[in-house]
Amino acid sequence: MTSLSGKNAIVTGGTRGIGLAIARGFLEAGATVTICGRKPENVQNALDALADYKDRLLGISAHVGKSEDLEKLISASEDRFGAINVLVNNAGTNPYYGPIVDSEDAAWDKTMEVNLRGPYQLSKLVARKMLSSGGGSIVNISSIAGLTASPLQGIYSVSKAGLIMLTKVMARELGRQGIRVNCICPGVIKTKLSEALWADPQAEKQAAAMKALGRVGTTDELIGAAVYFASDASSFTTGAVLTVDGGMVL
Ligand SMILES: NC(=O)c1ccc[n+]([C@@H]2O[C@H](COP(=O)([O-])OP(=O)(O)OC[C@H]3O[C@@H](n4cnc5c(N)ncnc54)[C@H](OP(=O)(O)O)[C@@H]3O)[C@@H](O)[C@H]2O)c1
Secondary structure: OOOOOOOEEEEEOOOOOOHHHHHHHHHHHHHEEEEEEEOHHHHHHHHHHHHHHHHHEEEEEEEOOHHHHHHHHHHHHHHHHHHOOOOEOOOOOOOOOEEEHHHHHHHHHHHHHHHHHHHHHHHHHHHHHHHHHOEEEEEEEEEHHHOOOOOOHHHHHHHHHHHHHHHHHHHHHHHOOEHHHHEEEOOOOOOOOHHHHOOHHHHHHHHHOOOOOOOOOOHHHHHHHHHHOOHHHHHHOOEEEEOOHHHHHH
């Protein structure tokens, strides 16, 4: 049931970290996959890392905050692999760490553009395609910061809470037309984005202490949840919010 054979997926931010792991997991499960990131060198590095699957893989430089890039991403995936069955809105950013009262408007705009407006726009464009091709699955990568008011990550928290509600609203609107929309909330996974929380051994110890499993996570530990939501194994699940956080938000 977790086979993705015959399914065509887009994974935004698939050039490193969680997105790269999800792209690899999808390829191993049999899907065709289009990944994107802003920087061409990151796209090339990911293509090199996944070279074993090169016949079922496409890499595009695209910024999820730019409408024209989103159109380009969709067209490239369709032209190469056909109708899109799965979209993973994974690209994310967290440019500001500090109290809301000290923040600049630009930090708000940047965070919302990438973490919320990008998924909104891309989901809308892809869902329109899915409506005419018989349905599909959209998976949003939110965060446990979207469930709790994370200290010094207020703007990021607001953007990720918005993504959770976007998941629920679109799940309700699109369910009868065969489009499922679900959401994963990771918590402290070792990537570039979360470096401040684990690069220093003392910081990692603190992060680990907050988790029932007593450790932070690895990118591969997101694959199971993403494959589940992308595949027919989750055929009766929509609007769900799944924490993959080692037991932190309990
Ligand atoms: N790591 C964690 O502990 C954690 C916890 C909770 C939630 N998350 C969420 O998980 C998702 C993935 O994060 P990560 O930790 O894997 O981060 P990461 O290692 O920094 O990777 C981010 C990826 O997104 C791409 N990206 C960034 N901005 C983009 C944009 N505007 N347009 C297109 N692509 C963009 C990056 O490539 P370029 O730089 O080349 O654009 C890269 O491929 C994010 O949504 C993040 O909020 C992570």
